[in-house]
Amino acid sequence: MIQLFKICFAEYGHLFRDKGVMSLFIGAILFYSFFYPYPYRSEVVKEIPIVVVDQDKSFLSRMLTRMAGAADAVTILSRAANFEEAKESVLQKKASGIILIPKDFQKHVLRGEKASVAAYSDATSFIVYKQVYTGIYSAVKTLSAGIEIKRLRASGMSPDQAAALREPLALNYVPLFNPAGGYASYVVPIVFVIILQQTFFIGICTMMGTMREKKNKAYFSPEHGSDNALVLIAGKGMAYFFIYFVHTIYCFGVMGRIYSFTQRGNIFDMILFIIPFLLSVIFAGFTLASFFKQREMPVFFILSSSLPLIFISRLSWPVEMMPDVLQKLSFLVPSTAGVDGFIRIFTMGARLKDVQTPFAILWVLTLVYFITAALSFRRIQQKKMR
Numbered sequence: 001m002i003q004l005f006k007i008c009f010a011e012y013g014h015l016f017r018d019k020g021v022m023s024l025f026i027g028a029i030l031f032y033s034f035f036y037p038y039p040y041r042s043e044v045v046k047e048i049p050i051v052v053v054d055q056d057k058s059f060l061s062r063m064l065t066r067m068a069g070a071a072d073a074v075t076i077l078s079r080a081a082n083f084e085e086a087k088e089s090v091l092q093k094k095a096s097g098i099i100l101i102p103k104d105f106q107k108h109v110l111r112g113e114k115a116s117v118a119a120y121s122d123a124t125s126f127i128v129y130k131q132v133y134t135g136i137y138s139a140v141k142t143l144s145a146g147i148e149i150k151r152l153r154a155s156g157m158s159p160d161q162a163a164a165l166r167e168p169l170a171l172n173y174v175p176l177f178n179p180a181g182g183y184a185s186y187v188v189p190i191v192f193v194i195i196l197q198q199t200f201f202i203g204i205c206t207m208m209g210t211m212r213e214k215k216n217k218a219y220f221s222p223e224h225g226s227d228n229a230l231v232l233i234a235g236k237g238m239a240y241f242f243i244y245f246v247h248t249i250y251c252f253g254v255m256g257r258i259y260s261f262t263q264r265g266n267i268f269d270m271i272l273f274i275i276p277f278l279l280s281v282i283f284a285g286f287t288l289a290s291f292f293k294q295r296e297m298p299v300f301f302i303l304s305s306s307l308p309l310i311f312i313s314r315l316s317w318p319v320e321m322m323p324d325v326l327q328k329l330s331f332l333v334p335s336t337a338g339v340d341g342f343i344r345i346f347t348m349g350a351r352l353k354d355v356q357t358p359f360a361i362l363w364v365l366t367l368v369y370f371i372t373a374a375l376s377f378r379r380i381q382q383k384k385m386r
Helices: 002-017 019-035 059-070 083-091 105-110 126-154 159-166 183-213 229-258 267-289 297-304 306-312 324-330 334-347 352-382
Strands: 048-054 074-079 097-101 118-121
Touching (some): 002 183, 048 059, 059 097, 059 105, 059 126, 074 126, 118 126, 183 267, 183 306, 183 334, 229 334, 267 334, 267 352
Parallel strands (some): 048 074, 048 097
16 A cells, blocks of 8 residues: 555655646646636526517517517517518528518417418527527417407306316426436536546656657656556556546536536535546557557547537437447447436436446446556566667
């Protein structure tokens, strides 16, 4: 045990002498954990500007316009004289949607005929598209319900009877685990896991690349009398585990509360899950770093892998739509099982027994990468530094 602590403190000595690596291990975490969630702090996009093309200019068309403008989702930017003028506002990015009320809209409604309203939304952003559609749809549905209930009451029905006939089956919509439907509560915890993994990979690869550039063979050899590569890896891993354990608690605990993310997880289950995740990341980082002989090379390689890792972490695409081979290969990366477990515990309130599969996968990865890291260090020890 004393040997492990000696190696651990020696690693801190190497770390604190390298300002570039320190900025990655500490500065990058602080920077990304604060500034990445900041643009999403409002959770839901509101008051998206839309343009109204009112070709009917009737009482009902003006009422529909007021209802749409009163919704939180959208706000009326302007009223265009024709569709082409409204389209130009969207193309110039002044507005993100159009509501077109056709001529004779009120006449069709008063005759009891089917009337239609056209809604156009900028679908280049699925968040904007959803909010524009929701805002316009809610206004049309509300106006339609009011008209139908007035007709039913005019036929002699009571308000309750008219409401029940208008909507015989009510839908009680309850969004689970993300009540506000916010984008930040969905995406930021996932990105935190990727950030923790990628910053460590870049940092440790940069550190080991620097040592190989300087031909510092002592860094890859036991510095305190032991020739056991397993002890060396364990001691170095201990040093980074303490740093990244604090980082993980900071990201999910401190920043999660500052930005009011949905948090239902038990703190003890979180801590128990953090242990294999960090260990697997650390030992995988040691293994990966053994392939780089220069300080700069790992930065380009690891940064370019960040988007594919986000993809296979189930953030941007359903896992059911991925090829089977890709699904299986994705579990070689600790962040895949890490994202699965952290989201279920942190956001959904699952207990450790509910995430046994990702928990077991991380422990298997920890063992495998611990062995491969030790073999990598042994290989570097036994060959001449170039």
